[in-house]
Amino acid sequence: MTETGGTVYIETYGCQMNVSDTELMLGNLTSSGYTSVSAPDFADVILINTCAIRDHAEQRVIGRLGEMKSRMKKGAVVGVTGCMAQRLGAKLMERAGHVSVVVGPDGYRDLPSLIENARRGERGMSIEFDSEEHYEDFAPRRFDGVKAWIPVQRGCDYRCTYCIVPSTRGPERSRNLADVVREAERVVADGIHEIVLLGQTVNSYNDGTHDFADLLRAVGAVPGIRRLRFTSPHPNDFSDRVIAAMAETEAVCEHVHLPMQSGSSRVLKRMLRRYSREGYFECADRLRAALPGVALTTDIIVGFPGETEEDFQETLTAVDAMEFEEAYTFKFSPREGTPATRFPESEMVSDEVASERLARLIGRVRAASRTRNLGLLGQRREVLVEKPARRGGMLQTRSRDFKTVMIAGDHSLIGKYLTVELTGTTGSTFIGTVQHQREALPMAV
Numbered sequence: 001m002t003e004t005g006g007t008v009y010i011e012t013y014g015c016q017m018n019v020s021d022t023e024l025m026l027g028n029l030t031s032s033g034y035t036s037v038s039a040p041d042f043a044d045v046i047l048i049n050t051c052a053i054r055d056h057a058e059q060r061v062i063g064r065l066g067e068m069k070s071r072m073k074k075g076a077v078v079g080v081t082g083c084m085a086q087r088l089g090a091k092l093m094e095r096a097g098h099v100s101v102v103v104g105p106d107g108y109r110d111l112p113s114l115i116e117n118a119r120r121g122e123r124g125m126s127i128e129f130d131s132e133e134h135y136e137d138f139a140p141r142r143f144d145g146v147k148a149w150i151p152v153q154r155g156c157d158y159r160c161t162y163c164i165v166p167s168t169r170g171p172e173r174s175r176n177l178a179d180v181v182r183e184a185e186r187v188v189a190d191g192i193h194e195i196v197l198l199g200q201t202v203n204s205y206n207d208g209t210h211d212f213a214d215l216l217r218a219v220g221a222v223p224g225i226r227r228l229r230f231t232s233p234h235p236n237d238f239s240d241r242v243i244a245a246m247a248e249t250e251a252v253c254e255h256v257h258l259p260m261q262s263g264s265s266r267v268l269k270r271m272l273r274r275y276s277r278e279g280y281f282e283c284a285d286r287l288r289a290a291l292p293g294v295a296l297t298t299d300i301i302v303g304f305p306g307e308t309e310e311d312f313q314e315t316l317t318a319v320d321a322m323e324f325e326e327a328y329t330f331k332f333s334p335r336e337g338t339p340a341t342r343f344p345e346s347e348m349v350s351d352e353v354a355s356e357r358l359a360r361l362i363g364r365v366r367a368a369s370r371t372r373n374l375g376l377l378g379q380r381r382e383v384l385v386e387k388p389a390r391r392g393g394m395l396q397t398r399s400r401d402f403k404t405v406m407i408a409g410d411h412s413l414i415g416k417y418l419t420v421e422l423t424g425t426t427g428s429t430f431i432g433t434v435q436h437q438r439e440a441l442p443m444a445v
């Protein structure tokens with residue numbers, strides 16, 4: 001195999017699941033003799049792991065593919081992987097002559113052979129769904145040294161009317177609990193003590209014998225796991241069992257990313273989210289009652305077909321009521337083939353109106369988080385030092401309840417758990433001063 005090796009560069013777009021897929025692909029390619037490099041210019045193989053969730057995400061990839069054409073070395077193989085590869089298939093190769101490999105989320109096992117063929121001038125594609133595929137035998141090559149993403153479920157069986165994911169990632173399937181636990185043990189042995197379980201609707205996890213409650217308890221019981229998170233859950237899959245497991249598993253952090261999408265029951269119904277405004281509130285209340293101090297973050301779409309100003313007002317009042325730690329906000333982007341594109345033309349919200357609503361929503365979210373964060377100054381948090389901050393020579397740390405806290409210190413603190421006092425806020429992030437330092441847990445044997 002090694003005679004076929006060379007250097008490979010992978011660029012990743014989209015969600016954490018895609019980041020995790022890149023780790024799997026790189027693990028597999030390095031064990032097939034490739035060496036990973038951090039720039040495309042001299043790589044023998046360039047892969048773009050893509051996202052299809054909004055048109056904007058796809059346009060970025062198209063722009064980047066154009067750039068690669070002029071930057072890549074002669075004879076390099078260019079491949080497109082992930083959700084956009086699945087969505088567009090052969091069209092990608094027709095449109096971009098320099099792309100010779102197209103592989104969807106269930107086809108990564110075929111990558112080494114497709115790349116080999118491409119090196120001999122044969123273009124190839126793998127876009128079949130495989131409802132058994134979990135890449136169990138791939139050893140992921142992780143880039144984050146302090147937390148590990150572990151995929152526990154692939155695909156999605158919900159049919160939210162705006163969403164392309166069911167058609168890019170195929171049917172929902174869950175990994176065996178024992179395999180997930182084994183991976184968690186390996187992660188701890190590698191010196192990582194924070195785990196994020198990944199799935200499209202992660203709390204609907206079910207391996208045929210165990211549900212998500214069992215999974216949380218089992219992973220939380222792995223010696224050395226200090227923090228356990230998961231993303232993204234669906235509000236309807238927070239059974240009492242799951243909430244009890246969260247409350248009773250010490251490692252489970254006081255943070256839930258709970259996508260709301262809209263605060264209007266009428267819009268939620270048209271989105272086929274399968275809960276109402278009240279249903280969402282009730283779910284948030286149950287989480288708050290069981291996990292004191294839990295921080296909620298969310299995703300919200302504005303400008304969904306048929307959304308009126310009244311509907312949008314309901315989203316604003318829901319944001320006020322929910323006191324989200326953070327809201328990731330998007331303008332609706334019609335995705336070819338999804339049910340939301342079939343609403344009558346007259347119901348489409350103009351880009352102008354959607355942009356204006358988005359700006360108002362962001363303003364509201366920011367104002368609320370600023371007020372709340374000012375009120376938290378003086379409090380203490382345990383933080384994990386994650387990485388150098390982008391500015392000011394500071395370090396970026398994260399609390400269990402998902403607050404970003406910048407602290408002064410040198411790189412040797414990365415991976416350590418510290419207690420900090422929240423001394424300042426920019427509105428969304430905090431500045432902290434270190435109170436005392438506790439060593440990260442020793443490596444498990």
Ligand code: 5AD
Binds near residue numbers: 261
């Ligand atoms: N348009 C805009 N936003 C979307 N999302 C998913 N599909 C679309 C779309 N067609 C958002 C949802 C989801 C997040 C990952 O992306 O809010 O939770």
Ligand code: SF4
Binds near residue numbers: 013016050051082
């Ligand atoms: Fe992730 Fe969805 Fe984008 Fe695919 S389309 S990369 S699942 S966000």
